[in-house]
Amino acid sequence: MTTALLQHPIFDRHEVADGHPECPQRLSSITDALHTQDLYDHLLHVEARAATQEELERVHAAPYLEMLETRAPDEGFERLDPDTWLSPNTVPAARHAAGAAVLATELVLEGRVSTAFCCVRPPGHHAGQASAMGFCYYNNVAVAAAHALASGAVERIAILDFDVHHGNGTEEIFLSDDRVLLCSSYQHPFYPYTGAPSQPGHIANVPLPAGTKGPDFRAAIEAQWLPEIDRFAPQLIFISAGFDAHAGDPLAQLLLTVDDYTWITERILALAGRHAQGRIVSSLEGGYALDALAASACAHVRTLASL
Ligand SMILES: [Zn+2]
Structure with a gap:
């Protein structure tokens, strides 16, 4: 079945200071590579909508x-923390980034697509219930996961x-919330030291x-993620898809x-395929070396779409 690609022009208007790694060019680098690799035209293109207040208040x-x-x-700019600033269009962009994941969830639960990739910024996974940090304002994946659970269509998600x-x-x-299985792989000790x-x-x-x-990463995932996911048998899978563990990334050392x-x-x-009727909603998080980000995201989308 088709894979949806969710985008919106507002994402490019979330401005950051000169030299900030979470820049608008991140998304255009991915889109350009999807064209170059002949993937773009095989995806279902969907314009993101803004998340509603009710949807955001489920987690924030x-x-x-x-x-x-x-x-x-x-x-x-207005500074929230040393590297997370508000620009005039940050809030509407962040609302659409969260809304993209919500809309992708609806498309997947309605059976219109089996998988979706939300090509969004700002990212979300550092945003807590009442805190912006690490380039994140709304927790896009959490808002979408809460939406899926509130819909009543699923009882267990990963x-x-x-x-x-x-x-x-x-x-x-x-x-x-034991309806949610959380699996995270990350450099440690490293920001945000949690x-x-x-x-x-x-x-x-x-x-x-x-x-x-890679070999040690794969071994750790095989040993520590995959059996847990099999046991939990999630009915829907969300991916916080950051590509900053790539060797070329300037912010980290994996x-x-x-x-x-x-x-x-x-x-x-x-x-x-085994547990969730093939249903996956993936949302872009980090990835700051533009070439590595574009190549990694394309590989991810190509695989999600079985192309
Ligand atoms: Zn990251």
Whole structure:
């Protein structure tokens, strides 16, 4: 079945300071590569919508949402933390990034597509219930996962996060919700210096030392993620798809290759086929070396779409 690609022009208008790694060119590099690799025309193109207040409030505190709206500047920047700033279009872009994941979830649950990739910015997995950090404002995947659970269509979901940074916001949001299996692989010790102990059936955290290469990454995933996912049997799988564990990434020191992203996507696709009717919603998180990001994201999308 078809794979959806969710995009929106507002994502390019979330401005960052000169030299900031989470720049608009990240998305155009992926789109250009999807064209070059003859993938673009094989995808179902869907324009993202904004997440509603009700959808955001399922995971974020109302005063936090109000703070973002209130502090958004009319021009220039407003700093929330040293590397997470608001520009005039940040809040609408973030609403559409979360809304993309919600809409992708609806498309998948309605059976219109089996898999979807949300090519969005800002990313989301560091955003907590009431905190923006690490380039993230709304937790896109968490908002979509909460939407899926609220729909009543599924009772068990898995969130798989292979970004090089621990998905601390997602963990905070679902820490005491055993309808959600959280699997995160990440460089450790490293920003954001979090990661609860693994709990069978609920949290599978895989910390990896700097310098970890593909074979050791794959062995850790085989041993610590895959059996947990098989036991949990999620009815829907979300991916926090960060590509900053690639060897070429300037922000981190893991040494994955494009082939490793193909491999892990194949593994996830097989699990989704066994347990979740093939249903996967993937949303872009990090990845800051433009060439490596584009190649890795293309490999991920090619595999999701079985092209
Ligand atoms: Zn990251």
